[in-house]
Amino acid sequence: MKNSLFIILSLSLFSCKHESKFDLNKDLYQFSEKMENGDTVKIMTDLSACMFFAFETYIFTKQNDTLFLEKYSEMSSYKKRTQLLPKKIYKVKASNPLSFENYLKFLNKENKPHEKGDFPLLTVTYKKQNRKFYDDGLQDKFMKHDRLFIVKENIYPKDSFFKQDAPPPPPIIKNKKS
Numbered sequence: 001m002k003n004s005l006f007i008i009l010s011l012s013l014f015s016c017k018h019e020s021k022f023d024l025n026k027d028l029y030q031f032s033e034k035m036e037n038g039d040t041v042k043i044m045t046d047l048s049a050c051m052f053f054a055f056e057t058y059i060f061t062k063q064n065d066t067l068f069l070e071k072y073s074e075m076s077s078y079k080k081r082t083q084l085l086p087k088k089i090y091k092v093k094a095s096n097p098l099s100f101e102n103y104l105k106f107l108n109k110e111n112k113p114h115e116k117g118d119f120p121l122l123t124v125t126y127k128k129q130n131r132k133f134y135d136d137g138l139q140d141k142f143m144k145h146d147r148l149f150i151v152k153e154n155i156y157p158k159d160s161f162f163k164q165d166a167p168p169p170p171p172i173i174k175n176k177k178s
Helices: 002-013 023-032 100-110 138-155
Strands: 040-047 054-064 066-075 079-087 122-126 129-133
Touching: 023 100, 023 122, 023 129, 100 129, 100 138
Parallel strands: none
Antiparallel strands: 040 054, 040 122, 054 066, 066 079, 122 129
């Protein structure tokens, strides 16, 4: 009888789930510091423009008091290409100018009202909460992408998925005198 009571109490203690206090709306600009074990935040970026279709998803997961980042990229303009970079420890402090938090602050200041359709430049998701950021045309989109690429390069300096080789120089044409 004592053993079965002990087992029941033990199981009830282990079956209790900790409810995270993380709130995307309140903690967005300090998410790396405010996330709790078991939390996952996804940042989905739309890199598409004109006839170029691409996106990246950054998945932040807190496990054993350590924040991990995993990145998935896809490009499908001519031929579909994908890349999944392995999970790595995210060491960038929220106060660092090259952090995702500071990039999100920048997007918040530069956010444009969304009009037709729902094609956000970037969406941050945590459970059923999400926050969307929009652009105001190609020039605004490219300026915001340039800023993202600086943040991304700080975290993944060797990632060359979207980098292209420079085209070869034009052939040298010798002037023929007639």
